[in-house]
Amino acid sequence: MPEHAHALLHHPVARLGLAIAAMALLFGALAPGFWTLGNWMDVAEGASVTAIMAVGLLVVLVAGGIDISFAATATVAQYLAALAATRLGWAPAASIALGLATGLALGAFNALLIHRLRATSIIITISTLNLYFALLMHGTGGRSIYDLPSWWSDSVVLARFASADGADPVRLTLPIAVAGAAAVLTALLLGHSALGRRLYAFGGNPEAAHRMGIGLGAIQGVAYGWLGMMAAIAGLVQAHRVGESVPNALVGTELFVLAAAVLGGASLFGGTGSVGGVLMGVLLLAVLRNGLNLMGVSPYFFQVLLGAVVLACAAATGLRRTQRRNQQRSTDATPAAPLAGAAP
Numbered sequence: 001m002p003e004h005a006h007a008l009l010h011h012p013v014a015r016l017g018l019a020i021a022a023m024a025l026l027f028g029a030l031a032p033g034f035w036t037l038g039n040w041m042d043v044a045e046g047a048s049v050t051a052i053m054a055v056g057l058l059v060v061l062v063a064g065g066i067d068i069s070f071a072a073t074a075t076v077a078q079y080l081a082a083l084a085a086t087r088l089g090w091a092p093a094a095s096i097a098l099g100l101a102t103g104l105a106l107g108a109f110n111a112l113l114i115h116r117l118r119a120t121s122i123i124i125t126i127s128t129l130n131l132y133f134a135l136l137m138h139g140t141g142g143r144s145i146y147d148l149p150s151w152w153s154d155s156v157v158l159a160r161f162a163s164a165d166g167a168d169p170v171r172l173t174l175p176i177a178v179a180g181a182a183a184v185l186t187a188l189l190l191g192h193s194a195l196g197r198r199l200y201a202f203g204g205n206p207e208a209a210h211r212m213g214i215g216l217g218a219i220q221g222v223a224y225g226w227l228g229m230m231a232a233i234a235g236l237v238q239a240h241r242v243g244e245s246v247p248n249a250l251v252g253t254e255l256f257v258l259a260a261a262v263l264g265g266a267s268l269f270g271g272t273g274s275v276g277g278v279l280m281g282v283l284l285l286a287v288l289r290n291g292l293n294l295m296g297v298s299p300y301f302f303q304v305l306l307g308a309v310v311l312a313c314a315a316a317t318g319l320r321r322t323q324r325r326n327q328q329r330s331t332d333a334t335p336a337a338p339l340a341g342a343a344p
Helices: 005-007 010-029 037-046 046-061 070-086 093-118 119-139 172-190 196-206 206-211 214-241 254-263 276-295 299-333
Strands: 157-161 170-173
Touching: 037 046, 037 070, 037 170, 037 172, 037 276, 046 070, 046 172, 046 196, 046 214, 046 254, 046 276, 070 093, 070 119, 070 214, 070 254, 093 119, 093 214, 157 172, 170 172, 172 196, 172 214, 172 276, 196 206, 196 214, 206 214, 254 276, 254 299, 276 299
Parallel strands: none
Antiparallel strands: 157 170
16 A cells, blocks of 8 residues: 555544445445435534534643533523523624623633642533533523524525535535534634644643743633633524524533544544544534434434443543553663763
8 A cells, every 4th residue: 555545544534534434335225315415414504513512622622621511601601692682682793792702701710710729620620510500400490492583593594506416405504604614713723823833732741831831821711711612602503503592402412522522533631633633523423323313223322332432532542642651661761872982
């Protein structure tokens, strides 16, 4: 095999692309309706909310942290925006701004707790997940908001493209466009800014990054604040898709989002990951869930697969880190060869 082809097959995005193609061929043969245009549009639009949260989570993972509270953040931001729009009569821009500000504030609060308490990020965010969600359910009594204004709940098609078979046209809907914009903004942050380089540097080696003058608190504030804002956007988009705001609609999606991120190459130990890889991870899991649903497989089996994916990725990442650490120790322990002509 040519060297460049071998290197390509070792790239996470290429491997995910091959896996998606293989699954598509399998489900196309086993599940009637899988290859219809309508089904693929449903897959793309259904994955949009997950994609927005996943690219936000990527920033936290790159910086060496982890956040489990983003789904609760999304729900709180969505519900407050819905209250402002329906009960207080706020304008669209003001309601959306409230949702985004709420997500940013809750994400920044996570960063503040992690930085000040010097606690493990997963412990803090599990706590805030329960805190945010419990306060929302207690304050609202679990009541949904069904009368969203038309500017929020009406379906929006930004563009239509003729399909190859002349049937229903391909539609670019608002959720797909927003997910694309979130992905582009995150890619610009991580790949084309000095701040993105600092995020990667800090996640890869926090001690070295600190010696370079990269502040821990600032990095955590940016990472968790960005995820909070992406979570808020995801919450607003989810309410647009279903036409209502349900307090518990998004809580429980955390494992799906995390699995998509680690499948796409994001490390649970920080320093690696790309937006393209995460989007491919989201697509792979969306295709898998869709194919299993069409085949009538229990949704609980899909949850089993998600847990297995996260466990396997964590184990593989830990094994690679251990191997690199052992190799480094072996290199450090190897005595230097004496210089030629030196006295014994």
